[in-house]
Amino acid sequence: MSSSSVSDGILKLATQYSLYTGCVIFSFGVIGNVLNLLVFTQFKQFRTNRCAFYITIESISNLLYQFLTISLTILTSISGDDATGRFFIWCKFKNILAQICGLTTLYIICFSAVDQFFSTNHRFSLRQMCTLKLGRYFAFILICFVIIHSIALGSSFSVQPTLGCVLSNYVAVQYSTYFFYPVLIGVLPVVIASSFSILAYHNVRRIVRRQLPIVRRKLDKQITAMVLMRVIAFVFLLLPFITYRIYTINFPVSRSVPMTFAIGKLVQAILTSIYTINYVINFYLFIIFSSRFRRQAKVVLVKKCWQRWKYWCCSINNQIEPANIPETRNSQIESEENI
Template sequence: MSSNTELIRSMTLYGGFPIFICGTIGNLLNIRCLWRNRHNPCVFIILSASIINCIVLFYGLFTRILSVGFNLDWSSTNLIWCKTRVALSQAGYFMSLTCVCLASIDRFLISCRQEKYRNLSRLSFARWAVFVTIIFWLIHSLPELIYGTIIKNPYTGLTFCSVISPPAHMNYRLYISLPVYLGLLPSIILIITGLMTYRNTNKLQITRQREIIQKQLTKMMLIQIPIIVCSTLPYVIFTEYTVFSATIIKTSNQRTIENIITNIFTLLFYMSFACSFFVFFISSNSFRQEAKLFFLCHRTNLFRNIQIQPHPLPTIRDTTL
């Protein structure tokens, strides 16, 4: 059993730390590289998602690394931290996926031939959509903030943070919130809008327009969809299986295998919040040029700072009369 625990700990450390570090730096680079274009509706939504992703990676993944990897679980001793971690991490999951769906819908609207649909892609609409998204999911996570509590295991004596809510809310989380809002709905929206965007770009008559939209936007869409689907659905499906099979008597080997699989799918789940920068860098030429320009400017400034400045020549005074 100790070897299995050590395996899970090693997986969390060596798998979780790279995801957290690369994801946090990548989201910050998204903000830096896209900031000048923040008045574009789609870019504004992506910037909002990048900020939310940083919060998700901290409250969700980083605290998990501390808990599993270093046995530093503040949520098991501090009630306020327990409540805020559960509520903000869950709200962050939904906010981030909703922003990705909004950006996908915006790309579909801007690719339509009808002007009435293209006019819906406005910065004012994007701001209101992001604002409503944040407020809605914060309100949606209020029960976790209210019912989050610290529980003591009667067999081991260890304490842990959990949500003990009324049966109606527990059923809602089990049958609607987790499988629909986190799994099926974002995947369906991304797949449908991606296919419709691809269809619209193929109908464009101007070759230059087709090249710009299809290469810069559709590639980002097609790469994002499998990443989100493949990282989110396994986590949702296996979590549902774990909950439904909790009353079944299992051997210690079965529980160990399930714990390992849960850890793998949990780390994979956070990939969808950490990979956006790398998706944009690979699929978008303009974003890649902006990122390269950012790195080159910093490297140039660094070289300028470490250059050896020539000593000024001594001033020779003219002593002749």
């Protein structure tokens, strides 16, 4: 068997792998992030919680990233590649949007960990320092920075005949090699998220000593545990991809070396799928590791969304219920939201 046929087979395997994993990840990602949005926006206790606000932003960013990845998957299934190596504008736009979603998600996770550290701190002044209004300001500043940064760096990508869509600017290559990948989306978010989530967990272990309402204590413990699990998954899913990206930027493989190029594409497909799980996993982590979140999700999805939808359908069919039934349901839901 010739090396060209082997390399073609590896490329086909990489394409098929990207197609199937892309569809599966997209399906789970859309479902999980939509459910996250429903729970964190509809459940009463989460509406004024800063960490829940950050998780909501993360879910929106994750959804955008999911639609980007599925578009790349569709292009790959149609033409054999994601078309970034053939279209100049698409090459830039894909990298800009991917960086916007990626940086937003990474640093919103950091914000969640930092916020939990402050909100569970034994010092009252530190707890009062962070407010929902301040959190919105920080989120706005972050998104503005991410957009500007992503446009600046993404514009440095160009299409090379043998290499495809790569960074062509020397300064951008050096910046990506020594700061962007190893620091900005590597060490910095990992250190911030890990450190503050561990500190928040340490704070929560002493939370019983403080004079706080029991509902607030339970919510702090729940959110801190959820953030800690999210950070652990985030670190393990991020590091392999970052290492690979640093390597490929410094040692791009030409299409003129078909075997090496094919193996690189397969490795890229595998590591990208692992990295993309970061944009899918949050809801499922919360459901698995937090029994309280499972009950809260049940209240929102079954007692709120399903009942509203059923009541709306009944209204369309002119099946009018007694006026006191919705009020009774609302009172029952409000009592269940204090679980």
